[in-house]
Amino acid sequence: xxxxxxxxxLFSVGLYGVLTRRDLVAVLAxxxxxxxxxxxLLIGMAxxxxxxxxxxxxxxxxxxxxxxxxxxxxxEAAIGLALVxxxxxxxxxxxxxxxxxxxx
Amino acid sequence: xxxxxxxYAVLAGVAIAGGLITVFTRDITRMMIGLxxxxxxxxxxxxYWGAVFLGAVQLFVYVGGVLVLFVFAIMLVHRxxxxxxxxxxxxxxxxxxxxxxxxxxxxxxxxxVAPRGVEGAxxxxxxxxxxxxxxxxxTHFEMAGxxxxxxxxxxxxxxxxxxx
Numbered sequence: 591x592x593x594x595x596x597x598x599x600l601f602s603v604g605l606y607g608v609l610t611r612r613d614l615v616a617v618l619a620x621x622x623x624x625x626x627x628x629x630x631l632l633i634g635m636a637x638x639x640x641x642x643x644x645x646x647x648x649x650x651x652x653x654x655x656x657x658x659x660x661x662x663x664x665x666e667a668a669i670g671l672a673l674v675x676x677x678x679x680x681x682x683x684x685x686x687x688x689x690x691x692x693x694x
Numbered sequence: 695x696x697x698x699x700x701x702y703a704v705l706a707g708v709a710i711a712g713g714l715i716t717v718f719t720r721d722i723t724r725m726m727i728g729l730x731x732x733x734x735x736x737x738x739x740x741x742y743w744g745a746v747f748l749g750a751v752q753l754f755v756y757v758g759g760v761l762v763l764f765v766f767a768i769m770l771v772h773r774x775x776x777x778x779x780x781x782x783x784x785x786x787x788x789x790x791x792x793x794x795x796x797x798x799x800x801x802x803x804x805x806x807v808a809p810r811g812v813e814g815a816x817x818x819x820x821x822x823x824x825x826x827x828x829x830x831x832x833t834h835f836e837m838a839g840x841x842x843x844x845x846x847x848x849x850x851x852x853x854x855x856x857x858x
Contacts, residue, residue, distance in 0.1 A: 594808040596706045602797040607717030609789035612782040637743035638814035649818035650826040661838045665845040667760045671767040672852040678771040
């Protein structure tokens with residue numbers, strides 16, 4: 591299986607999880623799978639493509655970009671899980687079907 | 695099959711299996727194990743392509759940090775239930791259609807520009823990463839630091855109040 595198929599398969603699996611899961615923590619875990627697959631595609635394509643000749647330190651730039659994605663994903667997970675804990679305290683549930691306060 | 699191809703196939707298999715377990719299992723502990731396997735396979739991929747430092751960062755930040763954060767959140771949220779908490783999943787055709795559609799759309803669009811092979815290496819080492827971090831991407835580096843500080847304060851504000 592090529593790199594594109596592997597990473598897009600993982601992305602689609604994560605997307606399916608986001609759409610079908612009913613628990614907030616499980617939705618966040620699926621989002622992590624989607625973010626991970628995107629990072630995988632970035633690094634894999636950078637490794638197996640021809641190097642960009644006129645860009646200085648191209649490999650290190652790609653690695654730093656992937657590291658910034660990891661930082662963003664960690665920040666997203668921290669905020670998301672903090673919100674889950676706050677929601678669970680207030681509504682005694684993390685099932686997204688029961689959280690209809692904004693639905694009217 | 696060469697050694698590299700075998701390593702790639704094993705890593706891809708572990709990553710896909712981990713992703714599937716994360717999305718399809720009904721047991722929350724198994725979901726965490728699946729996510730851990732997926733993230734470990736990702737770190738393995740990075741090392742496979744020569745991005746050793748990135749692999750170490752993935753291992754420390756994701757497997758050591760984010761996964762533990764998930765476990766703590768589950769511990770706080772799913773308390774008081776009898777036995778192992780079960781996850782509700784509503785599988786429907788619409789979600790499958792959307793996920794499958796995105797898969798085929800992106801694969802068919804990017805097929806021509808994506809590299810065929812899976813072998814290669816990223817030309818970098820820690821010296822060059824430091825050079826990039828403190829040179830052309832210094833602004834990004836500092837923004838990431840500010841973001842993490844803001845997240846730290848936000849998390850304390852969101853969950854720091856007394857439980858009602």
